[in-house]
Amino acid sequence: MDIPLALAWIREIAAAVEREQARLTELDSAIGDGDHGSNLSRGFTAVLPALDALAPASVGAVLTKVGTTLISRVGGASGPLYGSAFRAMGKELPGERATTAELGEALAAGLAALRELGGAAPGDKTIVDAWAPAVAAFTAAADHPGADHPAADLPAAAKAAADAAAHGAEATTALQARKGRASYLGPRSIGHQDPGATSTALVFQALATVTA
Amino acid sequence: MDIPLALAWIREIAAAVEREQARLTELDSAIGDGDHGSNLSRGFTAVLPALDALAPASVGAVLTKVGTTLISRVGGASGPLYGSAFRAMGKELPGERATTAELGEALAAGLAALRELGGAAPGDKTIVDAWAPAVAAFTAAADHPGADHPAADLPAAAKAAADAAAHGAEATTALQARKGRASYLGPRSIGHQDPGATSTALVFQALATVTA
Amino acid sequence: MKKLINSPDTVLTDALAGFAAAHPELTVDLGQRVISRRARPAAPKVAVVSGGGSGHEPLHGGFVGPGMLDAACPGEVFTSPVPDQVLAAAQVAHSGAGVLLVVKNYTGDVLNFRLAAELAEEEGIEVRTVLVDDDVAVQDSTFTAGRRGTGATVVVEKAVGALAERSAPLAEVAALGERVNAASRSFAIALTAATVPAAGKPGFDLPDDEIEVGVGIHGEPGRRRERLRPARELAAEVVDTVLADHELAAGDEVIALVNGLGGTPLIELYVVYGEVAARLAERGITIARNLVGNYVTSLDMAGFSLTLTKADPHLLDLWDAPVATPALRWS
Amino acid sequence: MKKLINSPDTVLTDALAGFAAAHPELTVDLGQRVISRRARPAAPKVAVVSGGGSGHEPLHGGFVGPGMLDAACPGEVFTSPVPDQVLAAAQVAHSGAGVLLVVKNYTGDVLNFRLAAELAEEEGIEVRTVLVDDDVAVQDSTFTAGRRGTGATVVVEKAVGALAERSAPLAEVAALGERVNAASRSFAIALTAATVPAAGKPGFDLPDDEIEVGVGIHGEPGRRRERLRPARELAAEVVDTVLADHELAAGDEVIALVNGLGGTPLIELYVVYGEVAARLAERGITIARNLVGNYVTSLDMAGFSLTLTKADPHLLDLWDAPVATPALRWS
Numbered sequence A, B: 001m002d003i004p005l006a007l008a009w010i011r012e013i014a015a016a017v018e019r020e021q022a023r024l025t026e027l028d029s030a031i032g033d034g035d036h037g038s039n040l041s042r043g044f045t046a047v048l049p050a051l052d053a054l055a056p057a058s059v060g061a062v063l064t065k066v067g068t069t070l071i072s073r074v075g076g077a078s079g080p081l082y083g084s085a086f087r088a089m090g091k092e093l094p095g096e097r098a099t100t101a102e103l104g105e106a107l108a109a110g111l112a113a114l115r116e117l118g119g120a121a122p123g124d125k126t127i128v129d130a131w132a133p134a135v136a137a138f139t140a141a142a143d144h145p146g147a148d149h150p151a152a153d154l155p156a157a158a159k160a161a162a163d164a165a166a167h168g169a170e171a172t173t174a175l176q177a178r179k180g181r182a183s184y185l186g187p188r189s190i191g192h193q194d195p196g197a198t199s200t201a202l203v204f205q206a207l208a209t210v211t212a
Numbered sequence C, D: 001m002k003k004l005i006n007s008p009d010t011v012l013t014d015a016l017a018g019f020a021a022a023h024p025e026l027t028v029d030l031g032q033r034v035i036s037r038r039a040r041p042a043a044p045k046v047a048v049v050s051g052g053g054s055g056h057e058p059l060h061g062g063f064v065g066p067g068m069l070d071a072a073c074p075g076e077v078f079t080s081p082v083p084d085q086v087l088a089a090a091q092v093a094h095s096g097a098g099v100l101l102v103v104k105n106y107t108g109d110v111l112n113f114r115l116a117a118e119l120a121e122e123e124g125i126e127v128r129t130v131l132v133d134d135d136v137a138v139q140d141s142t143f144t145a146g147r148r149g150t151g152a153t154v155v156v157e158k159a160v161g162a163l164a165e166r167s168a169p170l171a172e173v174a175a176l177g178e179r180v181n182a183a184s185r186s187f188a189i190a191l192t193a194a195t196v197p198a199a200g201k202p203g204f205d206l207p208d209d210e211i212e213v214g215v216g217i218h219g220e221p222g223r224r225r226e227r228l229r230p231a232r233e234l235a236a237e238v239v240d241t242v243l244a245d246h247e248l249a250a251g252d253e254v255i256a257l258v259n260g261l262g263g264t265p266l267i268e269l270y271v272v273y274g275e276v277a278a279r280l281a282e283r284g285i286t287i288a289r290n291l292v293g294n295y296v297t298s299l300d301m302a303g304f305s306l307t308l309t310k311a312d313p314h315l316l317d318l319w320d321a322p323v324a325t326p327a328l329r330w331s
């Protein structure tokens, strides 16, 4: 991944968030407080000009900027969580380009950061339930000879990650929430897809889209 | 009219108010504040025991008791208005029985009292628009030789009054209110029948019923 | 009908019982339905008494206490109190300097308070009455019931209450009340209708995109219906409507009350207040004092009313005077 | 959606502008979205700062003033403020004796305030945090987000605010806040859902005869649905639910808050308070102090919450201490 691709990825996430904003809010109304869509929309609407103003020297600079912007604009649970994840990814990618393997490690670092901050484990019906399988699928697909060559099957890894994230998000429907607002519903949280896991699926689908 | 007949009249009014309570409130919701039915119901629910506790020495004693009870129990515009009307009628009938002519004068005194207190003229879309024609019809029907004999065609006079009151109440639909809460609606008060005129029609219909 | 009540016919009794439990500093006569101060005045003072139909809480009971009312008599929901009840309130509040009745101009209130005043006079209690009629939605005319009394009631009761504490004579307190009322105008917009418990359903049906303009506080429909519009436009229309009927000139100061009708949350009232303040500033009128909140409500009706009272130093001094009631307190 | 707003995305900005216009005694930074006292403390004192999503008015901005909060930072509707904003509030309020953050226990609030606390510490501001988690509708467990913070926030903020005025050190003020929170439990019932402006429709649909029991203040549905029942039964259920999770014994005194959720008129809240007081009396518990009104709302949601805080002489003394804020004032 190089800097232009990183920028394209983020812009695609922003576009996807706009497209899916209503649905995200709808999901959050069912088991949360009905603002996940507007929260992310507010965040990425601020991210775009922030990136335009930026002359990034590295892939990481792009992702770090996304993280800090989300943290200082979103609020709610998703702001610090996504923000910390992108900041952590940014730290991992100091170069002008990143190999697919390096990107995989960055995605893993992002997962570690949001797990550390939010304390959620897989199965708690959160962002983690989409992000964790996505990272696993990405690394599995990326992990083979040739991966050290920058563009090496990034498309394949991204596609695998996107499918895994989407799958993980859908799988949250069956779960009872143990973290976040949905946990207040106890058993009533079962049967609804988690908004945050759903937006995470958008993040990975965006990566697949721009790398395809 | 003798004391038992006076008591029967009031009890018939009370029964009619209970029957029509919902409709009176409905009418008052359209151009007032939706409480005329419950106001009168509260009033006559208090009147009945008050009459039971009373050993009336005159027809007037019965009507005066009705008036004072309505004043001290109803509140709203209709309480003082009906209360003063019944009190004024009571003053006119000191005897154990009243001729139809005397009753006619009493009904006229009631009208004078509520017009004096409320300041409404015919055509203002109020109680007056049912009570005034009722008095006129009653006196016309009662006013002929023989009227000094107690029971003389009281039925006929009461029937004529009831019809005139009902007619007057219906005629309020076309009027724009100039008094009472409905006057706040200005032109929008046109097209709705006045609740107070409607309850006055019940008062005269009750007289016709018990004398028939 | 969705309400936190036990039954439509016990609403008032139950609410009064709760009010009594919540405010030990007040005396609540549940039989007579009279709310009064527990502490009697040290020296005789004009007793300020008000009342009217219930459903407008905190009006009037919430304004009983030092600096404002001496007693209040709540009638049934949207129904004025009966004369005996008003008389009882006047009797308990009377401390030898006469009684001022603050009456909102509705036929029912006017008639019942008039009969009560007669009874009180018969008992040798000197009584004066101030009629509040500030609602410009209603044309004033001697051939009609005249303008309704709404939000200005709070300003009148605060002012006369403060003057009465300074042991001014009855005539002076009554005259002030009339002046404050004359200097006040109000106008209201409703987004939903109020549901009278006894009626069981809203007083009128309002489509999802329509509002009642010039609505009353008893669920009386307004003078016309309009499309719901942004708060800025509604506030501007309300300000302009009030000013059109008000002898206010650029440079004047006002006390402004942005009042919630019961079902509208505070965040919306602040949005409206901001727009009202902006519009008044355009017109060169300064808000010297303000209240934003639910003071003269109409059960669960959503909407707001604006009351503007022309202010002068004397009125502001009375407004700033200490008050300690359930709904209004400062020192 | 029927609201007195200009547009869903300007609700907070517009409401803050109105709040600023209505309360000249406070400073409102419209850019940073920070509400603070205009008057700086004479001597350094612990700065009490709170904040959270908007839509709960008067919480938190309405509690800024002498005797309570030094600053508040309102987030978007139902969304916690961002760290920068919390930091700005801490900076403006800090007078040299440290900052106490009063945080309602929601993931978003906890995370954003935690990041803000780190930033403040980096700037050399001593920070302590009190987490409010009083809602017994939510089971407490380390495996979940834990109980929500609701009505107890008012009691905690009043108590710590009063202690801070007495220039107690940060550790002591924080410890008090934790004690008051630990002594508090709440439970809420909703008759209707709140409508988030950005969402445009109610968070959940509730049939005309059903209520949400154990509802949150962010339109989160409750733990179950029930038939609407008389206020007496609902109050009894709420009291019993709160007591079941509370170490209160007969003879104990409490501060009781019967809180409206935004769309419920005061007359109904008094009905509920009467029933609550009666039920507590049966259980031998005395209400030493009470509040009845809208303090921690959920936009236009109809319903109420009950908060019971075990009272001791020290807490009552702090409760009675003078307070002068838009929403709470006595002396």
Ligand SMILES: Nc1ncnc2c1ncn2[C@@H]1O[C@H](COP(=O)(O)OP(=O)(O)O)[C@@H](O)[C@H]1O
Pocket: A028, A032, A033, A035, A036, A037, A039, A040, A075, A076, A077, A078, A079, A081, A114, A117, A118, A119, A120, A125, A126, A127, A128, A179, A180, A181, A194, A195, A196, A197, D078, D079, D080, D107, D108, D109
């Ligand atoms: N502790 C946590 N760890 C990871 N993700 C979480 C956690 N708590 C909540 N989330 C995610 O945040 C989402 C809600 O985000 P959002 O609605 O923007 O914030 P809020 O709940 O404060 O309104 C949830 O759907 C869930 O996926």
Ligand SMILES: Nc1ncnc2c1ncn2[C@@H]1O[C@H](COP(=O)(O)OP(=O)(O)O)[C@@H](O)[C@H]1O
Pocket: B028, B032, B033, B035, B036, B037, B039, B040, B075, B076, B077, B078, B079, B081, B114, B117, B118, B119, B120, B125, B126, B127, B128, B179, B180, B181, B194, B195, B196, B197, C078, C079, C080, C107, C108, C109
């Ligand atoms: N000035 C008046 N003179 C005669 N009747 C009146 C007057 N004002 C009101 N009314 C009658 O009172 C009726 C309303 O009574 P009610 O609803 O019980 O009192 P309120 O209007 O105080 O709620 C009206 O329909 C009208 O007929």
Ligand SMILES: [Mg+2]
Pocket: A028, A032, A033, A034, A035, A036, A076, A181
């Ligand atoms: Mg949310």
Ligand SMILES: [Mg+2]
Pocket: B028, B032, B033, B034, B035, B036, B076, B181
């Ligand atoms: Mg009526």
Ligand SMILES: [Mg+2]
Pocket: B033, B035, B076, B077, C053, C077, C078, C079, C080, C108
């Ligand atoms: Mg009435």
Ligand SMILES: [Mg+2]
Pocket: A033, A035, A076, A077, D053, D077, D078, D079, D080, D108
């Ligand atoms: Mg939120």
